[in-house]
Amino acid sequence: MADPWQNAMDHAVAVARKAGEVVCDALRGDRAVMTKSSVVDLVTQTDQKVEQLIIQSVKEKFPTHRFIGEESVAAGEPCVLSDSPTWIIDPIDGTTNFVHAFPFVAISIGFAINKQVEFGVVFSCVEDKMFTARRGKGAFCNGEPLQVSRQEAVEQAMVATEFGSDRDADVVDKIFQSLRNILCLPVHGVRGAGSAAINMCLVASGCVEAYYEIGIHVWDVAAASLIVSEAGGVLMDVDGGDVDLMSRRIIAANSKTITERLVKAIVPFSLPRDDATPPKKS
Ligand SMILES: Nc1ncnc2c1ncn2[C@@H]1O[C@H](CO)[C@@H](O)[C@H]1OP(=O)(O)O
Ligand SMILES: [Mg+2]
Numbered sequence: 001m002a003d004p005w006q007n008a009m010d011h012a013v014a015v016a017r018k019a020g021e022v023v024c025d026a027l028r029g030d031r032a033v034m035t036k037s038s039v040v041d042l043v044t045q046t047d048q049k050v051e052q053l054i055i056q057s058v059k060e061k062f063p064t065h066r067f068i069g070e071e072s073v074a075a076g077e078p079c080v081l082s083d084s085p086t087w088i089i090d091p092i093d094g095t096t097n098f099v100h101a102f103p104f105v106a107i108s109i110g111f112a113i114n115k116q117v118e119f120g121v122v123f124s125c126v127e128d129k130m131f132t133a134r135r136g137k138g139a140f141c142n143g144e145p146l147q148v149s150r151q152e153a154v155e156q157a158m159v160a161t162e163f164g165s166d167r168d169a170d171v172v173d174k175i176f177q178s179l180r181n182i183l184c185l186p187v188h189g190v191r192g193a194g195s196a197a198i199n200m201c202l203v204a205s206g207c208v209e210a211y212y213e214i215g216i217h218v219w220d221v222a223a224a225s226l227i228v229s230e231a232g233g234v235l236m237d238v239d240g241g242d243v244d245l246m247s248r249r250i251i252a253a254n255s256k257t258i259t260e261r262l263v264k265a266i267v268p269f270s271l272p273r274d275d276a277t278p279p280k281k282s
């Protein structure tokens with residue numbers, strides 16, 4: 001049977017590429033910075049412009065579909081994942097990188113039905129890498145199939161994580177405690193590209209064995225979660241429970257063995273869920 005969402009996925013790839021051009025052009029030009037929840041939670045006009053570009057273009061083709069977009073939620077739109085077809089959009093994942101012209105930024109577009117991600121597109125535009133996955137059909141980078149690393153010895157693993165945007169000393173202490181525990185497992189190394197979506201695509205590509213973070217949002221990880229699982233990877237909550245894309249916590253790894261070693265090393269903590277605020281009644 002023909003894939004009913006092939007058309008939508010083709011559209012996502014096309015609009016991600018167009019968005020990538022806008023982001024890469026802006027990287028060479030003016031990048032005036034504004035702040036959101038804190039002085040290190042950054043947003044630019046390009047984030048807002050690119051999100052509108054993606055939403056408008058999808059609305060023209062699929063007028064009944066819903067959206068969860070990082071900048072729309074920041075502007076007060078609800079962050080609710082219903083059973084309806086929903087596009088989950090991060091117009092620039094890696095805005096801090098973008099502001100500093102640190103060359104790892106991605107456009108992330110996930111598409112969910114019945115709260116399940118059906119396809120994911122992550123375009124790392126400076127690298128010109130288009131990562132795609134369709135549920136049940138594998139994950140690809142520029143058309144080449146992706147496979148996670150087969151390394152199951154954590155002592156030989158490369159682990160990716162980020163420091164996030166929370167500068168509360170207690171939170172930073174927990175992040176450093178986890179990092180210390182993981183470094184001392186030991187592992188070969190710890191890296192971070194500055195974009196949750198790109199870190200997860202590195203897991204899918206087999207370059208790093210695992211990525212974990214507490215503080216991410218659903219738009220950072222929706223698309224890339226499918227890219228990791230379709231490349232043969234494992235997704236889990238940092239406490240070893242089932243992954244929940246609204247919970248602000250994730251481990252994405254090549255294997256259950258490495259995931260379970262990380263669960264023991266990570267100091268878990270909770271943040272308000274992405275879907276904690278009920279939609280405003282009008
Ligand atoms: N100061 C900061 N440093 C690193 N990541 C930040 C950050 N502020 C927000 N983030 C977001 O947190 C995610 C995981 O670290 C990143 O992909 C990034 O997504 P963003 O660029 O779309 O905001
Ligand atoms: Mg992001």
Ligand SMILES: [Mg+2]
Pocket residue numbers: 047070090091092093094095
């Ligand atoms: Mg963003």
